[in-house]
Amino acid sequence: MFAKAVATGGRRKGKTLPDLEVVRRDVTPSVTDVADYDAVCGFALSNRLPSTYLHVLVFPLQVALMSDEAFPFPLMGSVHLENTITQHRPVLLGETLELRARAENLRPHFRGAQADLIGEVYVGGELVWEGRSTYLFRGRKVEGEVPPKGDEPDAVEGFGATWRLGGDLGRRYAKVSGDVNPIHMNPLAAKALGFPTTIVHGMWSKARMLAAIENRLPDAYEATMSFRKPLLIPSTVSFVAEGERDGGFDLALRNAKKGTEHVRGSVRPLA
Structure with missing residues (x-):
């Protein structure tokens, strides 16, 4: 395909x-x-x-x-x-x-x-x-007007977990997910499409962030992740999860050294 x-x-x-x-x-x-x-x-x-x-x-x-x-x-x-x-x-x-x-x-x-x-x-x-x-x-180009950008609050910050991501992560995730897009697996292919080297699958990031709070997730929930700056591999990232009163979480994944925001997200329980 x-x-x-x-x-x-x-x-x-x-x-x-x-x-x-x-x-x-x-x-x-x-x-x-x-x-x-x-x-x-x-x-x-x-x-x-x-x-x-x-x-x-x-x-x-x-x-x-x-x-x-x-x-x-x-x-x-x-x-x-x-x-x-x-x-x-x-x-x-x-x-x-x-x-x-x-x-x-x-x-x-x-x-x-x-x-x-x-x-x-x-x-x-x-x-x-x-x-x-x-x-x-x-x-x-498609019909319609681009909505104006609104003000956006900063993603959550604080102490969290540090993860070291190996250069083979893209190939490992491709093997278990079937997503064999070469920008995640081959540095030359990634460079041809404008990236300095291979980048992490966005859905790996989402999975890893949810896995980190797996034992606190409700049975029914909605989890939204917005993928920001591409996450190059190998790299080291910092993950933060902040609990909310409704039982949900606000989440963020950043570069551990530069603070670059890669993913921000939220989990909210369903009524």
Whole structure:
């Protein structure tokens, strides 16, 4: 699918999203695959699937959608700006899943166009998980006005955990997630697309941040992460989590030396 996306990306000229949905039924995650994912992302072994692992299951459907020639923008070169996961209840190992993916909400961005890739997971007809990934397609024009930027508070600060990230992290995460975008795996490919070297997958950062507070997460919650400056590897980062009165958290991931903000996010319990 990545090869097809590269081969057809230059021909994408449209300005509307296709009315397509990709569906995969009767999916039962492998215990071994989940354990390998847990090891790379820092989750404890459990009979509960990490909410970010469900994104890993849905991601190939989103790639299939963006690889379709009806999709107006090229997959390669797109930028993952933000991801929101809504877990309605824990999903357990052994449950049989139905996965769905579609695209919606095409709108302008000051650097191009952006759209949301939606993922859904059902168990026996029950919606148990939703994901929304916002992608930027640089240099593309669509109808509408770019909303003005509002004032944004600083991300949380304080004492937290320090993580040293090895240069092979991109390859390790690609192996357990299936996201083989070369900017995460090959320094030359990363340089060709404007990065000094390989960068961490945004969804690894989100997974690792949620894993750090895993034992304090509610059964049902919404977790939103905004991906800021690319996180180069190898590097050392600082993670901070600040608890809120409602049982949620505000989160931040920064470069440990320079203080550069890489990811900020929040977790809020569902009523």
